[in-house]
Amino acid sequence: MDQGQDQTPLPSPTPPFFPPLNPPYVFTPSLPSSSLHPPLEPQILPDIDWVSLLSGQPGLGENGPMLESTSVIAHNGGEEDKGIKENNKRKGSRMKKATRPRFAFQTRSADDILDDGYRWRKYGQKAVKNSIYPRSYYRCTHHTCNVKKQVQRLSKDTSIVVTTYEGIHNHPCEKLMETLTPLLKQMQFLARF
DNA sequence: CGTTTTTGACCTGCGC
DNA sequence: GCGCAGGTCAAAAACG
Numbered sequence: 001m002d003q004g005q006d007q008t009p010l011p012s013p014t015p016p017f018f019p020p021l022n023p024p025y026v027f028t029p030s031l032p033s034s035s036l037h038p039p040l041e042p043q044i045l046p047d048i049d050w051v052s053l054l055s056g057q058p059g060l061g062e063n064g065p066m067l068e069s070t071s072v073i074a075h076n077g078g079e080e081d082k083g084i085k086e087n088n089k090r091k092g093s094r095m096k097k098a099t100r101p102r103f104a105f106q107t108r109s110a111d112d113i114l115d116d117g118y119r120w121r122k123y124g125q126k127a128v129k130n131s132i133y134p135r136s137y138y139r140c141t142h143h144t145c146n147v148k149k150q151v152q153r154l155s156k157d158t159s160i161v162v163t164t165y166e167g168i169h170n171h172p173c174e175k176l177m178e179t180l181t182p183l184l185k186q187m188q189f190l191a192r193f
Numbered sequence: 194c195g196t197t198t199t200t201g202a203c204c205t206g207c208g209c
Numbered sequence: 210g211c212g213c214a215g216g217t218c219a220a221a222a223a224c225g
Contacts, residue, residue, distance in 0.1 A: 121196085121197060121198085122197070122198055122199080123198090123216095123217070123218075123219095124199095124200085124216070124217060124218080125198090125199075125200075126214085126215065126216070126217095127214095128214090128215085129213085129214065129215090135215085135216095137216070137217075141196090141197090150216095
């Protein structure tokens, strides 16, 4: 099932998603380009315990010590990934050893699904303890790409969606290419004169 | 009819 | 060892 993606060299240091870049990131709002939701006021959110969040520790969360916070928000396979490594130390074929980079950010949005330019297929949904909202699991639909993301709405502040990306896309952003291709063609055409 | 979503079952790690 | 929680699989259903 898994295909040894771990050895895949990272194509670039660029985060696997668009557009969040520098954590802690408050991305407001993030809505599909086609949607017509009224814009929401940008707002600085309270700190979150990203260590717990990113390492998949129990208590992801919305309750408890979560607000004690730290600035660690992106994981790149370094020391901070202990939790992930432990979590993936499995013998089954479906597990990876995983030192995959993980990034998480919050979005104040009415939509759970952010339009980040990539296509995702949902492969699971789980009820989360102490949360009225389930967590959804998505995988990039590109056949050679193994990037995953988790999406969960905070029950504490229902306007906030926490999205966690895991892995790096090894292919261009489809939507970006869609936009750029006609432009490139036009440039090539003009370049002939 | 191909693709995506839904959802229950299964697997694993962790705490007690 | 047991139960719980998180993550994934995979068959069936839904959708375009």
